Amino acid sequence: MTDADRSAGARPERPTDASGPPEGERFAAGLRDRGRRVRHRFERRALLLFGAGTIALVASLFYYPVATVFVEAFVVGGRVTLSAFGELLRDPLYFGEFARLFAGEPPLAVGRDLLSADRRLGVVGFTAYQAFLSTLLSVALGVPAAYLLARFEFYGRRTLRSLTILPFVVPSIMVAAGFAATFGANGTLNALLGALRLPSIELMFTLELILIAHAFYNAPLVARVTTAAWESIDAGSVETARSLGASPLRAFLDVVAPRLYPAVLMGATLTFVFTFGTFPIVLALGGFELATVEVFVFRLISDLDYAEAAALAIVELAITLGLLYGYLRYEASHAVRSRGRRPLARKPLVPDAPSPRELLARLGIAAYAIVALFVFVAPIASMVYASVAGPDGLTLAHYRFLLQRQATGASFQVQPFEAVRNSVLFAAAALALALPMGVVVAALTTRRYRGRKLVDVVAMAPLAVSGIVVGLGLLRGVVFGVEVGGWRFAAGGTVAIVAAHAVACYPFVVRTVAPGLEGLDPALVESARALGAARTRALLDIEIPLVWPGVVAGAAFAFAISMGEFSSTVVLASGTDQFTMPVAIERLIGRRLGPATAMGVVLLAVTSVSFVLIDRLGGESFGL
Amino acid sequence: MRALASDHGGPPAVELDGVSKRYGSATAVADVSVSIRDGEFFTLVGPSGCGKTTTLRLIAGFETPTTGTVRFAGEDVRGVGPEDRNVGVVFQNYALFEHMSVAENVAYGLKFADPPRGLSRNERVAELLELVDLEGLGDRDPTALSGGQQQRVSIARALAPDPALLLLDEPMSALDARLRQRLRREIRSIQTELGVTTVYVTHDQAEALAVSDRVAVLSEGRVEQVGDPESLYRRPRSRFVAEFVGENNLFDGTAAAGAMSDTTTVRVGEASFEIAADADGDVTFCVRPGAFDPAASHNRIEARVLDSEFLGETTRVRLGWADHRLVVSLPAPPDSETLTVGFDPRDAWVIG
Structure with a gap:
């Protein structure tokens, strides 16, 4: 007996009116009924079908290609061995x-x-070593920002707090362009020093510059998690400590600080992991002299030394995952989940009655603001300025250059218009793929069933694996093709780039959609189902409309991530004409700063629109 | 007057046959067997954690039984999803779709089934809004309604596709006491008017007695007793039911031949009571608070007055007698520290 037969049997027959409707109407009703049954039967299985499709997609676009790369590290001359690791x-x-x-x-x-x-x-x-220093600097710049955001009230505070989500959407190659425009030999810093008749300084290709760029990227993250923790502290607990005789400092150390440590540690761990796997910033600002593991992997791949590249990538992945695992263990045992009922009151930034104590705190904030201006605002401002600066004042020449079909006299094959067009097309295609994938995975991982955690981990793994490895895997597994039973399956570079972007993007869709789904009352879906809606229909009619802001935010995220994706694209695009803007920027930095910064501004514009969408619609629910 | 459920000899509308539900090592429902008749208002009542909601969810198809069978009109429904069971479900928190208007909420189920009696969708929605006294509010946003109104929308929505079975999961717990009483009368009258078989879950035994044709009392996943409200109240078959359904006074004692030909004498500690029942050996009997009367001629005991609550029509008095705590219901508050009350032998009921 099929499900359909059974369900028909389960519906008790209703006595029909003896007269009944006329024949034509009955026929129409019959047709309508039939259509409804077919659709219903499809919708009952659709979620599973889409789930299986998504898993198949992730398997063929991520797991299989990555596996083909990692296998290199274990198979030498046809034999399975660990010798590559030993040598390494x-x-x-x-x-x-x-x-x-x-x-x-x-x-x-x-x-x-x-x-x-x-x-x-x-x-x-x-x-x-550089990740450790970057982490120190990010914490040093992030914690004061958290103090400012959590404890003071001032005009623009909410906007500033929202801006801390930017590191997730800002392409790191754009940050590199901004830093080159600020600190490069002809950057704004040296122009400023020259105007003041001071000797110029050379920061390009130094460790210091990389550290500052990493802090630009990661201090907002530290600030974001720490601010959230600070805001979750109940004012009542501090007031209780004070009423029991604790001085303000004592109360801070005993009640507030213990709640902040886990958040700072989380920010620090994530910063370390991100900067350990850093690639575009070091490649663009450090060169091979200051190469990190990821840059070396890229170099080994360029030299076609796949076995060593794979072994090195595995070592990197093991270190990263080990750190994350250790952190998650720590978090599980130390997490304080309670939300403060009444957050600590914010003080006005301009005090009503200044006391020496209050003035001291403000002086500190002012000093911090100057540093922050230098680290966070100057690179962006310089990039925008450099994009319109010409030898004879302001010019739009660099933007016109972007629209040229063929760069004149380009010895390094960057066709700017193609890069802009490719970026937009790839991002649109990646979005079209990543959005349904992300929503399906979110729907599959928010409901409770055995093996849910496994599905979650398997679906989120693309976040942890180096983009270079994904790119290489796709290059060899998909672009070069696979032979299955005498048939050769191959796809063009475009398909591979879109696939790489979709794989990199969809976890962000999951992360913005899942919290919303998780927060929905399960009775809503159950009501819809009892009313006759199949599982997929309930998802479409009830859940998605209710978490729609999260879906749009996820789409904005995906689009921005794809626009800024560098690591896998640079592998897939080398030697082809499928350049994207980030790849073009990397080629142009240090050669033609003007066009690089113009592209950086275009990326900045796209990122800003995405950021506004995310902030308005789903920033608060985003899982970080 | 209550319309009695028709028992026309066909298969029961819903039948649970040895149904159990386990989550890991925890058992939520243990070997439950009940038959719900066509057109009946059937209530599952018990304290929290007794398995009543799980039982309802097993009927709705949100959960699958670990063992046992659920049948609808004689047909095994294992593997049939909730969307194919032709049930209407009303939840405690209403679960209204906030992105739809009131009318769209009510019309939602009509996407998947034609309205009954050849009505158009709009006609059916209007009919149901009228049924639950919300005519003219179809365009409203559900969040703009009061709790009681939201629950009416939820009921109208569940009834719109003309379900064979209406399932109500503590639908009134979120409402205040006065509203609860009004709404439960309305639910009962709608149910009587439509004749739809209804399963109602509540933890409130008074509510269960007030609205149901029959009640199943659940405790720790098991059915303690099934019966009409009066038989549950007057003839509890277990200690749990005796104490859970209404207030009660329980006495454990030893039976001996009665002083009168139609009674049994039960020794309870130092005292002995005459009760109108056949009993032998160790017995437990119960006497309702209202059966105690200072003027009664039998079974008189002198007890200390512990405290009293004036409830208007009656006064609820707690008494201390031997090592027992008794609750009696008197017309007026007692004015002394001790009180002598008795009860008719026919007002005692032997449990078990």
């Missing part, structure tokens, strides 16, 4: 003095050499 670990190029540890030297001797001035860290060690 003992190679001082990667692990510096630590490599001697892996090679079996006594830890004491290695430890002594590590403390000496001419220690070598290797690529992995350097990557961790």
Whole structure:
């Protein structure tokens, strides 16, 4: 017995009117009924079908290509071996003095050499070292911002708080363009110093510049999570501590600070993970002299040394995942979930009756504001300025250049118009793919069933794997083609780039849609189902309209991420004409700053529109 | 007057046959078997966690039984989704679709089934809004309505596709006491008018007695007793039912031959009572608070007055007698520290 037969049986027959409607009407009703049954039967299975389709898509566009890359690290000359890892670990190029540890030297001797001035860290060690410094700087710049946002009331505070979501949408290559425009040899900083008759400074290709760029990117993240924690503290708990005799400082240390540590740690961990896997910023601002692991992976791939690249990417992934896992364990045991019923009252930024104490705090904020202006505002302003600056004053020449079909005298094959067009087309196509994928995964992971956590992890993994590896996997697995039973399946580079973007984007759709779905009363869907709606119909009629703002925010996210995607695109686009703006910017930085910054401004505009959409519609519900 | 459910000898509208539901090691519903007759107002009542809501959800198809069978009109409905069971469900929190107007909410189920009696969709919606006293409010936003009105919309929405079965899950818990009483009378009268088989879940035993044709009392996932409200109240078959349904005074004692030919003597501690029942050995009997009377000639006991609550029509007095706490209902508050009350042997009911 099929489901349909059974359900027909389950519906008790109703006594029909003896007279009944005329024949024609009955026929029409019969047709209508038939159509409804067919649709109903489809809708009952549609969610599962779409779910299976999404999983198949993620499997063929992410897991399979990535697996083909990782396999390289284990198979040498047709034999399965771990030798690639062994060589990697003992190679001082990667692990510096630590490599001697892996090679079996006594830890004491290695430890002594590590403390000496001419220690070598290797690529992995350097990557961790710069990530650690970047994290320190991001925390140092982020926590004061959280203090300002959580404890003071001033004009524009809400906007400033919203702006902390920007790191998720701002393309890092655009940040690099901004930093090149500010700190480059002919950047605004040197122009300023020249005007003041001071000697110019060269910051390009220095560690300092990379650290500041990382802080630009990650301090807002630290500020965001810390502000949220600060705002969740109940004023009553501080007042209780004060009434029991604690001084303001004591109350802060005993009641407020313990609630902030987990948030700061979360921000720091995420910063470390992000900066450990940093790629476009270092590639554009550091060059190969300051190469991080990710840049090295890219270089190895360019040199066609796939086995070593794969082994290095796996080591990187293991370090990143290990950190995240450790953090999640910590969070699970320390999370304070209670929301403050009455948040701490904000003080006006301009005090009514200034006391020395209050003035001191404001002086600190003023000093911080100057630093923040330098780090956060100057790069963007410089980029916008550089995009319209010409030798004889303001000009739109750089923007006109973007519209040219063929760059004149371009020795490095950047066709700016194609790059702009490709970016928009790829982003639109990636969005069309990522949006349904994200919504389906969100719907599948918000309901409780066995194995839900696994589906969640499998669906979110694309966030953790390096874009370069995804790009390479797609290049070899999809563009070069797969042979299955004598048939060759291959897709063009365009398809591969769109696939890479969709895979990179859809987790963000999941992250904006899922919290909304999670917050819906399950009785809503149950009501719809009892009224005759199949599961998919209830999703379309009830859940999606109710979480619509989250869907739009997710779409804006996806579009912005795709526009700014660099890592996998640069792998897939090399040697083809499928350049996108981020790839073009990287080529242009240091060669033709004007067009690079003009493209940066175009990216900034797209990102800003996305940001406004996300902020208005779904910023608060976003899972970070 | 209550319209009695028709028992025409056909299969019951809903039948649970040895149904259990386990979540991991926790058992929510344990071996429940009940038959719900066509057109009946059937209530599942019990304290929180007794499995009444899970039972309702098993009937609706939101949950699948771990073991046992659910039948609709004799047909096994395992594997049939809630959307194909032709049921209407009303939830405690109304679960109205906030992005739709009141009329769109009511019309939602008509997307999937034609309105009955050849009515158009709009006619059916208007008919139902009138039925629940909300005519003219179809264009409103559901959130603009009061709690009671929202629940009426929810009822109209559930009834619109003319379901074979109406399921109500604590539909009035979120409303205040006065509104609850009014709405439950209205629900009952709508049900009587439409004759739709109804399963009603509540934790409020007074509500259950007031509206139901028959009631199933649940405790810890099991059915304690099924019966019409009066038999549950007068003839509880378990200690749990005796204490859960209405207030009661329980006495544990040992039976011996009665002093009168049609009574049994039960020794309870130092005292002995005459009750009009056949009993032997250890017995438990119960006496309702209203059966105690200072003027009664039998079973008189002298007890300490602990406190009293004036309720208007009656006064509820708590008494201490031996190591028992008794509750009696008197016409007026007592004016002394001790009180002598008795009860008729026929007002005692032996449990079990």
